[in-house]
Amino acid sequence: MNYLTLYQSGELLERVRTAYARLAACDLCPHDCGVNRLRGERGICGAGAQPTIASANVHSGEEPPISGKRGSGTIFLTGCSLKCRFCQNFPISQMGNGETITTKVLADRMLRLQRLGVHNINFVTPTHYLPQILAALYLAVPQGFRLPLVWNSSGYERVDALALLDGVVDVFLPDMKYVDSVTAGQISSAPGYRDFNRPAVSEMLRQVGHLELDDEGLAVKGLIIRHLVLPEGLAGTRETLSWIAGHLGTETHISLMRQYFPAHRAVDMPALGRKITDDEYAEAVQALEDFDLENGWVQD
Secondary structure, rough: OHHHHHHHOOOOHHHHHHHHHHHOOOOOOOOOOOHHHHHOOOOOOOOOOOEEEEEEEEEEOOOHHHHHHEEEEEEEEEEOOOOOOOOOOHHHOOOOOOEEHHHHHHHHHHHHHHOOOOOOOEEEEEHHHHHHHHHHHHHHHHOOOOOOOEEOOOOOOOHHHHHHHOOOEEEEEEEOOOOOHHHHHHOOOOHHHHHHHHHHHHHHHHHHOEEEEOOOEEEEEEEEEEEEHOOOOOOOOOHHHHHHHHHHHHOOEEEEEEOOOOOHHHHHHHOOOOOOOOOHHHHHHHHHHHHHOEEEEEEO
């Protein structure tokens, strides 16, 4: 099953309707704000009824199977259900910078990127705009849209909302940020992060399976997990990697990231006020080896 089949059967339209109904008392993310976004009310993410985007461009800085040779059609969505102290994109995620558009215009942007030759459409921070993305896809398909969809999210998701993406999204690219709920609340205003994140990532794997590549090394379908190593072990890296190996399988693809630096409000917490050390990242790489997680990418 894929989104073309869902479109032809009428199921995609039903999912659009179901998703939009949830905006009347929004429960798309674990915050369960309950605001009526259809009437202009806004919750923690700051999103309204119409999608707001910061950009829609060709991007070559993702993992190799996503960017390929021609780039990923990356659409940065404004707002976020997390309030990460260290967010490098805080003008977009927390200050609301972006252009509010209709779902028709969003569909047009997807089609434009397809004409530019990108390998996929990569929705960045999409959770709070799930209904609008489904609606844009519904409008784009009859105009010839055929690219794979990448769901590039914080991993702070509800399984029942993700169910609306079954057969729609080709590649899930979630974060697995924290293992400790107190830390998640202090750094990202994401209480219970682990308890939502782990079932969500498990559901993503159920939908798309482990990463599949075509003959050119491009992602066709599957799961890639991103994990950002934080100073002082705040991300719980070793425990997260152990859980992945034990519950998702050692064949799981992991992007182990070391690009943390103290952006935005990170300096408000002393532990976040520096980059990670070479030794901290080396310990994370060693954990990959210890748990036989051989698929994925590490950074120099």
